[in-house]
Amino acid sequence: MTKKIRKAVFPVAGLGTRFLPATKAVPKEMLTVVDRPVIQHVVDEARAAGIEHFIFVTGRNKHVIEDHFDMQYELDHTLSQRGKKREQEILASILPKAGTASFTRQQAPLGLGHAVWCARDIVGDEPFALLLPDMLHKGETPCLKEMIEAHAAHGGNHIAVAPVPEEETHQYGIVGVKDRAAKVSEITMMVEKPKQGTAPSNLHITGRYILQPSIFALLATQEKGAGNEIQLTDAMVTLAKSEKFHAVRFDGEIYDTGSKLGFLTANMAYALSDSSLKDAFRAEAKKLLG
Template identity: 65%
Template sequence: MQKRVRTAVFPVAGLGTRFLPATKAMPKEMLTVVDRPLIQYAVDEAREAGIEHFVFVTGRNKGVIEDHFDRQFELETTLETRGKTKALEELRQDLPSAGRTSFTRQQEPLGLGHAVWCARELVGDQPFALLLPDMIFKARPGVLKQMIEAYETVGGNVIAVEEVPHSEISSYGVIGRGAGDDSGFAITEMVEKPKPADAPSNLIISGRYILQPGIFDLLANQSRGAGGEIQITDAMQTLLQSQRFTGVKYQGRAFDCGSKIGFLTANVAFALDRDDIREGFVAELKKLNVNLSQ
């Protein structure tokens, strides 16, 4: 029987330079898609999948993330006094239970692999999920829950993947596909940003992982890779030599909110999915009368 995945790690120390000046004083993870911060979507996905411990790897000027996942008694009292019980209940539902959140600091911007390594003492000797908050998904069930279902069958390490056109794969980490169906197949190799001609497939890593704790020992001694940073993919490539990696081609739609186009598209897609604002939003879009053929 596999050890349960109870802990999730959220790397939130990035500077968000692609969204300056909006992120000069506000963490990029607090940018909102409709009316929810990006980090809230990732936490919601983790809670749906049964995660019990939420570990945030933060950096300078990220205190607002910790505040977001804390109670604000003045706000709650005001809402209660004004009879805004629905808003109050929604705020309380969004919060993990007391004692379920932990925060640690990545003191230098040394890459995703280093951010994950910074969480080692909080994770301990247990498998854990890794969720990149830049990536949000419209998926039912959520992507991490789909991955947990695969993990409970095969164990080991699990990575969410999606197909992209071959012309785009040089921007991503790409995996080689072995035996198995879309809900869980063997990963045979991983290549970071290959040329299209050298790529083993058109399946890219999509910002959701389930990893065994052995990754921490590898990250502790990992040489700096692309961009002079400690890359999680480099450590996973080493771990692949001794442990099983399973790919899950998830059912759903991804939005890369680390890019302006992905972020804007996510806002439109999630707004159109909201019964309370869809009709009015569609009406406003029609007023724009945009000629998309230009």
């Protein structure tokens, strides 16, 4: 019997240099896609998948993220005084229950693998989800929900993947699988940015993972890799020698909000799916596009 996935880790310590000067004082995870911060969209996905405990690995100047997931009594009182019940309900709906949000500091930018390792004591000895907040997954079924269902059926470790054009595989982390057409398939190989023409498939890693706690022991001794950082992929390659990894194909849309184009595209996509905005937004977009 597989253990239930109760906890999710969100690495939010990055500097967001691609969005300077906007991110000089505002964390990149707090930039908004329509009416909510990027990190809120990702937490919403985790909550919809049944996650009970939200673990944020933060860095310097990221206190705004902690404040966002906390009660702001002055604002709540003002909204109450003005009879803005709907706004109060919206804020209440995104507020984690007491004791279900944890924050730990990554003191130095040593890579994604190190950020995950920083959450080890809060995660404990149980499998956990890892969600990269830059990557928004938009689909009929939340990506993490599909992954948790796959984990319940197969156990082990899981990585969300999606197809990219063959000529672009050198830009991504790529997995090889036993059955490229299957929704869930065992992973046979993982390679970071393979040289053109050498990729084992066109399935790229999309920033959603379910990992066993055994990954922490490997990360504790993992040597620095690409970019002189402790890379999560390196530890997963080692772990795959002793534990199974499955790829879970996500069939929705994915937006990399860590890039300017991806961020702007995400705003358009989410605006067009908002029933209160889509018609007016489409009309305005047509005016701009001619």
